[in-house]
Amino acid sequence: MLLEGKKLLVTGVLMDSSIAFHVARLAQEEGAEVVLTSFGRTMKITTAIARRLPVAPPVVELDVTSDDDLAALADRVREHVPHLDGVVHSIGFAPQGAFDFMAAGWDDVSTALHVSAYSLASLTKAAMPLMGEGGSVVGLTFDARYAWPVYDWMGVAKAAFESTSRYLARDLGPKGMRCNIVAAGPIRTTAAKSIPGFERFEEAWGSRAPLGWDVNDAEPAARACVALLSDWFPATTGEMVHVDGGFHAVGV
Numbered sequence: 001m002l003l004e005g006k007k008l009l010v011t012g013v014l015m016d017s018s019i020a021f022h023v024a025r026l027a028q029e030e031g032a033e034v035v036l037t038s039f040g041r042t043m044k045i046t047t048a049i050a051r052r053l054p055v056a057p058p059v060v061e062l063d064v065t066s067d068d069d070l071a072a073l074a075d076r077v078r079e080h081v082p083h084l085d086g087v088v089h090s091i092g093f094a095p096q097g098a099f100d101f102m103a104a105g106w107d108d109v110s111t112a113l114h115v116s117a118y119s120l121a122s123l124t125k126a127a128m129p130l131m132g133e134g135g136s137v138v139g140l141t142f143d144a145r146y147a148w149p150v151y152d153w154m155g156v157a158k159a160a161f162e163s164t165s166r167y168l169a170r171d172l173g174p175k176g177m178r179c180n181i182v183a184a185g186p187i188r189t190t191a192a193k194s195i196p197g198f199e200r201f202e203e204a205w206g207s208r209a210p211l212g213w214d215v216n217d218a219e220p221a222a223r224a225c226v227a228l229l230s231d232w233f234p235a236t237t238g239e240m241v242h243v244d245g246g247f248h249a250v251g252v
Contacts, residue, residue: 002230004031007081009127011037011062012090012140014045016052019140019187020090022222028054030226035080037062039069064091064119073126084130086229089123089139092116098153109153117160124168124179134176138228139165140221141240143183143248149200162240169238178237180228184221185213185244209245 008027012020013036024034034057038046047059060076063069077084094112098104124137142151144159151158161181168179186201205213221243227233228241242248 001029001031002226002232003027006032006085006229007083008032008034008086008088008229009037009077009084010034010088010090011064011123012088012092013038013049014042016049017188017216017218018090019184019218019221019225020088021049021053022218023088023090023225024050024057025053026219026222026226027229028057030230032086032229033057033081035060035077037073039063039066062123064123065114070122070126073123074129077127077130083132084127084135086136086138087123087127087131088225088229089120089137091119091123092140092154092157094154094157098157099150101152104153109156112153112157113160116154116157117164120161120164121168124172128175128177131177135178136229136233137168137172137177137179138225139179139181140225141181141183142186143240143242143244165240166238173237178228178233180233180237180239180241182221182224182228183240183242183244183248184218185209185247186215187218187221188215205245205247208250209247210250211245213245213247 010020010024027034036057036059038059039061050056058080093115095108097108098112120139141158141162144155144162148155165179165181185205202215224241224243
């Protein structure tokens, strides 16, 4: 199996429609042992959704904006697995004000950047004590090379996220660690529902993507994440893999 014996930390499981949920499911089916994270009021939700996985994994407390949680992460994970071979970053949030580009204030913008971009670095640093023999960090993005309708400061945060991944690849490489991201097409997830006007993406994608696109199917993106977590990409880092039906490759 592709991930036989691997120990993985997966963030962002909130619904069984989420990409993170399908990453956890496929990883277990490929032989991995999985630990999930959640925090606050969503802990109960994540714990309930986790029971729908092939094996109900433990859920540890982690708010990526909390220095205390980040400092305690390694010890919390060690209660369930002795080390980690991979980490999945599937975290994103922006206040509603951040979806009005010209009117947004710094408080909303800084929250979006902190949760959606800086957290890739802070999560990775918190997990590093468990990844002494190297491993793979995989994040999820929505291709930030373009100025998308309605995405506004979340798009800027994703651009910062993608840049953060490249800098992590630079600094983690000598430690035997890889950092890659998957640019997925639009999926009807919890995050998508919080974006006003998200249906505009859905309408465009199905008609323009050469392979077509199903906004209800998170498995293609999850499969790419699992592949990047495996040993089949030993010399790939700092990469962004598009799983969008080929939408990124075509014009109008």
